[in-house]
Amino acid sequence: MGKVLMKGNEALAEAAIRAGVDGFFAYPITPQNEVGEYLSLHLPEAGGVFVQAESELGAINMVFGAAAAGKRAMTSSSGPGISLKQEGISTLAGAEMPCVIVNMTRGGPGLGNIAPAQSDYFQATKGGGHGDYHCIVLAPSTIQELVDFMFEAFPLAEKWRLPVMILGDGALGQMMEPVDFRGRERLADSRKQPEWALTGAKGRKPHLVKSLFLHGDDLYHFNLRQQEKWEKIQAEEPKLELVAMEDADYAIAAFGSMGRIAGSVIDLARAEGIKLGLIRPLTLWPFPNKAIAELVGDGTLLQRILTVEMNLGQMVEDVRLAVNGKIPVDFFGSPGGRVPMPEEVLAELHKIIG
Amino acid sequence: MAIVAQKPESLLDVTTHYCPGCGHGVVHRLVAEVIDEFGIRETTIGVSPVGCSILAYNYLDIDFAEAIHGRAPAIATGIKRMHPDKIVFTYQGDGDLISIGGNEILHAANRGEKITVIFINNAIYGMTGGQMAPTTIPGQKTTTTPLGRSVEREGPPIRVVELLNTLQAPSFLARVSTHDAKNIMKAKKAIRKAFQMQIEGKGFSLVEVLSNCTTNWKLEPATANRWIAENMLEFFPLGTVRE
Ligand SMILES: Cc1ncc(C[n+]2csc(CCOP(=O)(O)OP(=O)(O)O)c2C)c(N)n1
Ligand code: SF4
Numbered sequence: 200m201g202k203v204l205m206k207g208n209e210a211l212a213e214a215a216i217r218a219g220v221d222g223f224f225a226y227p228i229t230p231q232n233e234v235g236e237y238l239s240l241h242l243p244e245a246g247g248v249f250v251q252a253e254s255e256l257g258a259i260n261m262v263f264g265a266a267a268a269g270k271r272a273m274t275s276s277s278g279p280g281i282s283l284k285q286e287g288i289s290t291l292a293g294a295e296m297p298c299v300i301v302n303m304t305r306g307g308p309g310l311g312n313i314a315p316a317q318s319d320y321f322q323a324t325k326g327g328g329h330g331d332y333h334c335i336v337l338a339p340s341t342i343q344e345l346v347d348f349m350f351e352a353f354p355l356a357e358k359w360r361l362p363v364m365i366l367g368d369g370a371l372g373q374m375m376e377p378v379d380f381r382g383r384e385r386l387a388d389s390r391k392q393p394e395w396a397l398t399g400a401k402g403r404k405p406h407l408v409k410s411l412f413l414h415g416d417d418l419y420h421f422n423l424r425q426q427e428k429w430e431k432i433q434a435e436e437p438k439l440e441l442v443a444m445e446d447a448d449y450a451i452a453a454f455g456s457m458g459r460i461a462g463s464v465i466d467l468a469r470a471e472g473i474k475l476g477l478i479r480p481l482t483l484w485p486f487p488n489k490a491i492a493e494l495v496g497d498g499t500l501l502q503r504i505l506t507v508e509m510n511l512g513q514m515v516e517d518v519r520l521a522v523n524g525k526i527p528v529d530f531f532g533s534p535g536g537r538v539p540m541p542e543e544v545l546a547e548l549h550k551i552i553g
Numbered sequence: 554m555a556i557v558a559q560k561p562e563s564l565l566d567v568t569t570h571y572c573p574g575c576g577h578g579v580v581h582r583l584v585a586e587v588i589d590e591f592g593i594r595e596t597t598i599g600v601s602p603v604g605c606s607i608l609a610y611n612y613l614d615i616d617f618a619e620a621i622h623g624r625a626p627a628i629a630t631g632i633k634r635m636h637p638d639k640i641v642f643t644y645q646g647d648g649d650l651i652s653i654g655g656n657e658i659l660h661a662a663n664r665g666e667k668i669t670v671i672f673i674n675n676a677i678y679g680m681t682g683g684q685m686a687p688t689t690i691p692g693q694k695t696t697t698t699p700l701g702r703s704v705e706r707e708g709p710p711i712r713v714v715e716l717l718n719t720l721q722a723p724s725f726l727a728r729v730s731t732h733d734a735k736n737i738m739k740a741k742k743a744i745r746k747a748f749q750m751q752i753e754g755k756g757f758s759l760v761e762v763l764s765n766c767t768t769n770w771k772l773e774p775a776t777a778n779r780w781i782a783e784n785m786l787e788f789f790p791l792g793t794v795r796e
């Protein structure tokens with residue numbers, strides 16, 4: 200099989216199978232239904248398990264059980280469904296259970312709409328549920344990248360014993376693009392059982408998967424250990440893409456689908472002689488602070504950053520923290536599931552740079 | 554000299570956090586005995602609830618997952634689907650199982666998940682200090698029904714075994730009690746049967762166990778057990794309804 204034309208949600212599902220998912224548990228919600236539909240047929244054929252859960256609460260807790268069993272567990276949802284999963288996600292983080300959660304974001308708040316949006320950035324990157332925790336958050340902007348991130352997601356989750364969230368949106372899930380799966384066949388289960396997995400206490404002491412720390416300072420120390428882990432993740436895992444930044448006077452900062460639209464804005468601006476570049480974080484948590492900070496140090500050309508998001512201004516806060524006041528960071532947002540045109544973004548840029 | 558009774562191997566030799574006379578301890582022992590008798594200690598995985606028995610894993614010498622409130626059947630589903638060769642059971646209180654977790658138990662039962670559920674009905678929320686449970690009986694005083702549960706206001710108690718008996722999938726559904734020795738023996742038999750169903754691959758099994766909460770009923774243990782006989786049995790008839 201060479202390149203194939205696939206819908207984002209189906210490509211993600213196929214990538215999950217090839218990436219070795221053992222159990223997929225989800226409840227239907229638009230705009231990600233094709234993920235579950237595809238897996239309901241093809242995952243059992245590949246030797247895995249598909250369960251249509253009774254709700255997102257059921258789904259995320261099935262993920263918890265399957266992850267605790269030492270297997271590769273995954274769920275997918277959007278908007279209200281991701282909100283419902285939050286107690287479970289907090290508990291997965293609290294029990295240090297690796298798993299993969301996909302959010303094909305739709306417009307919010309509330310039921311909102313089913314159009315593509317990026318308004319779950321805060322929820323995804325700042326914890327989302329109760330307590331101090333972070334998921335690792337990957338933000339693809341093409342279907343190929345969605346597929347590539349799916350292959351990275353389980354190893355990352357297992358390396359750090361944390362949930363990994365793939366934060367897409369309705370556009371990415373619904374559009375069709377050619378994708379390349381070459382060299383990525385599903386492996387027969389070659390993965391070693393993690394040493395903490397629940398497999399029955401045969402010839403060993405019982406294993407316990409839990410998030411309760413009742414005694415004395417146990418929770419204090421658990422939280423401090425998490426902090427150490429976060430510091431390592433922040434040092435090792437941030438990723439971003441820089442486009443045409445070598446000589447850029449201005450930059451657009453954007454993630455996911457918006458990052459892709461911003462690519463067209465760069466071309467339009469450059470055709471007018473504006474030296475515009477693109478800063479596109481690929482990991483939203485850990486946020487690529489350091490790499491962005493380096494763009495605005497002494498002797499750099501960059502004068503201004505326009506952060507563009509399909510929300511009312513969420514990632515812009517992290518961009519501002521990274522830039523730390525060295526240059527102005529502006530914001531242009533298109534909320535409510537409305538995808539802005541490159542020309543609109545360019546007009547916004549004109550307003551800012553005069 | 555022949556040993557006629559001893560601590561089950563699957564029960565750890567530790568002091569529990571349960572209040573003196575609490576039924577949870579009795580039921581833990583029954584579960585441990587059954588695990589020993591089937592020789593499944595090394596292949597059994599438990600799921601503890603949120604409720605007084607959250608720490609069940611401190612007393613049973615087997616692998617355990619700690620669930621969040623009400624979701625034990627979903628977690629057990631995840632484990633069992635990944636390890637169909639293992640014996641997976643949940644241990645849940647009444648608030649956990651049929652209030653916050655009503656949907657999870659209903660659907661796990663309806664899917665016929667091959668798990669066993671030990672359901673402790675003590676007609677109250679023990680852990681949080683004695684609030685009304687879905688199984689609180691009419692007239693019973695709790696901290697949130699200070700004048701007694703009113704059927705008009707709060708509805709009558711939910712009968713879990715009868716409710717689940719409307720589904721086709723379950724393989725075993727029974728209600729037992731722990732208020733005296735004879736009933737404890739019967740409870741053991743039902744728990745044994747429920748695990749046996751799973752061992753034989755027969756699908757979802759649940760045993761509802763009537764059990765005291767001495768502390769929140771504000772009764773000393775003997776009186777609390779009598780209270781089960783005199784008040785709970787009327788609303789929760791004992792017996793096996795599905796086999
Ligand atoms: C989401 C959530 N809501 C509420 C609680 C608080 N809570 C802990 S235990 C409990 C009730 C437990 O009662 P039951 O299930 O009957 O168990 P028992 O203690 O009586 O054995 C509640 C409401 C919680 N831990 N999590
Ligand atoms: S509060 Fe009630 S249910 Fe909980 S341990 Fe004490 S007696 Fe048992």
Ligand SMILES: [Mg+2]
Nearest residue numbers: 646647677679
């Ligand atoms: Mg109770």
